Amino acid sequence: MDSANALLQQFIDIVGPAHALTAAADIEPYLVEGRGLYHGASPLVLKPGSTEEVAAILKLASATGTPIVPAGGRTGLVGGQVPREESRDVVLSLERMNRIREVDTVGDVIVVDGGCILADVQKAAEAHERLFPLSLGSEGSCRIGGNLSTNAGGTAVLAYGNMRQLCLGLEVVLPTGEIWDGLRRLKKDNSCYDLRDLFIGAEGTLGVITGAVLKLFPRPRGRQVAFAGLRSPADALALFERASVLCGTALTGFELMPRIGVEFTTRHIPGVRDPLDTAHDWYALIDISTSDSAETAEAMITTLMEQAFEADLVQDAVIAASLAQQDALWHMRESMSEAQKPEGGSIKHDVSVPVARIPQFLDEAGAAVTAAMPGARICAFGHLGDGNIHYNISQPVGADKAAFIGRWREINAIVHAIVRKAGGSISAEHGVGQLKRDELIATRPAIETELMNRIKQAFDPAGIMNPGKMVSPQ
């Protein structure tokens, strides 16, 4: 056995051979991601069964300088979960650490392993008449450690915040193998620097999240979902403002969609039909959830729609009359990305700007993209209430897909320049990973990258954690 294999064997011994993958075919699924943008290499996948095993792995990795790539549900969209090309990176999968450790309905918290699947956490909360509000397209397979490491957002951020707001405490294995037991369930604690929020959103570059205390909420008693046809993003913004004032924190979702997105979904997604009789340039999906009673939600949606028609902000609208209709409206929104696939290649952006600047951003970006690429079909949709737009561009009809995709960086540069001018972020919710690392290093204030590098060095002196992702190469 050569020394490289001897080292791998030491890692395998920690978890036991039954929980280590060494055959290329078994490892392959851990080397790719959904969009096919990245394809890495790795000699070994480890599936530890406990925090102590994770600690032993990282201790050995730090001592031997072995790069470690943490993997959760591997649904990330920026290549953060994929080992580097031609690397000897070892994949550390949390998939076996998927226990719900405790549901506390008095303290309204749930304590989970880092490898729990999001949908399982939602179900455990539901079984106790509570709500865990994080909700996103991949909830059936993404895992809490990944949700935390990417500070996941999703469709309920408006009312409940993103993962950073939903987490009270963490258990983290540091790159050195030390375990930080920060599994607090306190609403207030000013006794330390905010280590928790440093690990959240660090994309596995500062340690491995093995456990978390998450907040639970009362299940809403009333819910109303409306779908409105609008003239413009400016009208959508005005409608959002009214909805905010009228509903306050009961406004749990406000999504913007373009006509082309409705066309794509009705064309390609089975069962989706246009909820309105005539076509409109833009649409808003409005979700209201009330804690006191169903009547409050009803009264809110009725008042909002009356006000909106009176102010000529809405051209036509439908209020879902049943749970099934509510689901159908959300299904249209959530399959919008999927519905672009049959239309050919798509170049994507996950950007945010201050909410008030969305109309101007859409105008400027639309003009610039169309000028650079006549016929480009812009399908910009997303969480208007969060200022977060998934600015997706489908290829011109009949264009060559490879040539179109080849212009990814060029189009990114055009859109991102407009985002930066508006004080926005080019990585609103999907994170940095490999996809945006270099562009962010080139464009964010130099002092930010400098501080990130200093923190990385302080936490991971051996540079083993998820190398090549998020921060500068070391």
Next chain:
Amino acid sequence: MDSANALLQQFIDIVGPAHALTAAADIEPYLVEGRGLYHGASPLVLKPGSTEEVAAILKLASATGTPIVPAGGRTGLVGGQVPREESRDVVLSLERMNRIREVDTVGDVIVVDGGCILADVQKAAEAHERLFPLSLGSEGSCRIGGNLSTNAGGTAVLAYGNMRQLCLGLEVVLPTGEIWDGLRRLKKDNSCYDLRDLFIGAEGTLGVITGAVLKLFPRPRGRQVAFAGLRSPADALALFERASVLCGTALTGFELMPRIGVEFTTRHIPGVRDPLDTAHDWYALIDISTSDSAETAEAMITTLMEQAFEADLVQDAVIAASLAQQDALWHMRESMSEAQKPEGGSIKHDVSVPVARIPQFLDEAGAAVTAAMPGARICAFGHLGDGNIHYNISQPVGADKAAFIGRWREINAIVHAIVRKAGGSISAEHGVGQLKRDELIATRPAIETELMNRIKQAFDPAGIMNPGKMVSPQ
């Protein structure tokens, strides 16, 4: 001019002589804090007028190894704002940097200088029909930079969160004099480690917060305040649970108070009278704010009180019939600390435990304190909904005040041991400062202090920022 004075003159030249204090009598107010626990020394107070002047001061300080103590409204309760004893620490006061830079009612944010007084921020929001929800006893004099540096909480945390949740972006001058312009107004941004939340709550040990983007909220349309007499903290907890489920995020305050606190306030605070006809062992102050209408708040408080009486959780209650009565109920709560002063010395604790463990904590701590000090009068009150109790102990009637205060550390040790056993924090909202630094170093997980020290070293290699506070001495 000796070299020490020559150095001070260099600092004075940055702000101009009109904005530097060098006379002992002028400096004196910056050397003390409200409780009289600390008395520091300093040769110089600087009052810069701009972020650039702050940067020049810190650059010079780093180059010359001059310790800098940032000062805001100086209302902190842990000695974080006071220079060290017998030190040459230079005080950097933000008091001249008190501009409201912008109020954006579309994006619902307010951009302010670090030296803005909290009440001025509240008023600016009000003038634009918005709410800035941070509210605490010292709001007339505390300043935003201090609120951020201590991650201030207060009475509205239940619904709106503490300062960390209320802030979108920061402008910080680093110890090296570099300026980090993180004045983003984005609801979502996953493009960097969470530097913002690292500076928030760092008590000025990592840099000086010179500007901030803060969230604004719709002004509530309905508000109801109730005051209820209860048998026990267990009943208060059960009532809180019902209120949470019934009201959701409309429950903006839930405060617990003991009988002795009501006695102290009615005895010593002019105008305060017992709102109920008979005495009860415990009381809850319940605040409900609704965004949609006044009727919703009315319906909620009525339903809650009906349910509470029916379940025998509440013995007697009053619902405030006017704004003046609402203010009077809150005034009683907010003057509870003040009302202890005429009763002699008081030993204080600012602790949090998981909400569900509050009754048990109060039982255990009460028994232990009374055993150690017969006759001790425990006035434990606070934010039950946040698990945050101000566990204050007034001296036994007729006891010697100095001898009583001399037992501060001993009594702290008793109470804090019970807090730790319950998974709680001994610094829930007031912070660490000088008061709790050594106890936290001795009792928190060693890896936490180690990580704090590494971060401190990475951000402030010269060790100039607020030395002796929060982190280990360097």
